[in-house]
């Protein structure tokens with residue numbers, strides 16, 4: 001049994017940052033994530049994509065944001081329990097008992113759910129061969145764009161991810177962008193850019209087509225695509241990318257007796273507590289009037305939830321608001337070296 005002040009479910013950007021907020025006020029956290037890596041959507045879905053709306057960071061990628069968030073929580077020496085899905089929670093006196101898929105048990109007065117869209121999975125191609133070639137020519141996310149350099153790439157999908165990656169990879173790869181409808185449904189400027197790249201001969205657009213087969217023995221050599229009325233076209237390719245969005249599976253979180261609203265957890269905006277005392281929800285998974293699914297909103301939500309956790313973890317102590325710039329205690333916790 002691992003005892004801690006706060007069990008954080010989800011190692012996305014919001015789950016990582018709340019560890020810093022907890023650490024600053026002297027609370028210990030353990031973090032559990034069912035993915036095999038830290039970073040949530042930023043790492044799983046868009047590690048290479050630039051983000052432009054993190055305060056005071058004009059531009060960073062999903063990967064560099066995660067790296068910096070981890071750097072910021074280094075002083076707190078936090079344990080991350082990866083490949084572990086939180087399955088069950090139950091009340092034990094003043095604590096919550098939390099059990100994971102790997103049968104790890106935690107005991108904590110507070111749980112912060114930073115579970116994003118839940119146990120999310122990309123929607124996949126329905127044809128059999130796609131499974132055989134998954135991660136060996138068939139991909140649903142891009143971990144390293146350099147892998148695609150000078151390759152023939154077929155990108156399927158009509159939304160922002162498909163369009164953005166077609167634009168990005170067209171700088172150094174041979175791109176076919178394939179969509180089952182005539183119209184794309186991404187941002188206007190991305191659609192215009194893709195059409196311009198087609199005119200410039202940098203991207204080939206094939207609509208309305210769906211995947212019909214993937215050919216190759218140990219690696220992908222080509223695909224066939226098909227229209228609704230049965231017209232089939234063959235394309236030689238090295239890689240097939242599918243961007244069909246995510247299947248939003250809330251997973252076990254839905255079974256914990258929390259109020260739910262369209263796969264999100266309603267919270268009060270004073271402290272981001274759910275309908276259960278000691279269980280908080282922050283980041284994409286929470287909802288309240290005016291909620292914005294942005295990383296910066298999740299950071300604010302985490303700051304307030306952390307202070308509320310203090311009350312339950314240290315019932316006999318009084319929380320004192322302090323600035324990091326001037327508080328010796330906070331600086332000690334951060335390991336800041338004293339200057340004379």
Ligand SMILES: Cc1cc2nc3c(=O)[nH]c(=O)nc-3n(C[C@H](O)[C@H](O)[C@H](O)COP(=O)(O)OP(=O)(O)OC[C@H]3O[C@@H](n4cnc5c(N)ncnc54)[C@H](O)[C@@H]3O)c2cc1C
Nearest residue numbers: 010012013014033034040041085086115116118283284295
């Ligand atoms: C293509 C794309 C571009 C984006 N661009 C921007 C942008 O420019 N700016 C911006 O602010 N936002 C952007 N976003 C949104 C941003 O990524 C999310 O708001 C952010 O990731 C939410 O963070 P989070 O920590 O709440 O959840 P997530 O990042 O979703 O992380 C949640 C984690 O919880 C884990 N989890 C869930 N359930 C369990 C369980 N039961 N047990 C264990 N682990 C569990 C999941 O595995 C996941 O790792 C973008 C999103 C996408 C898809």
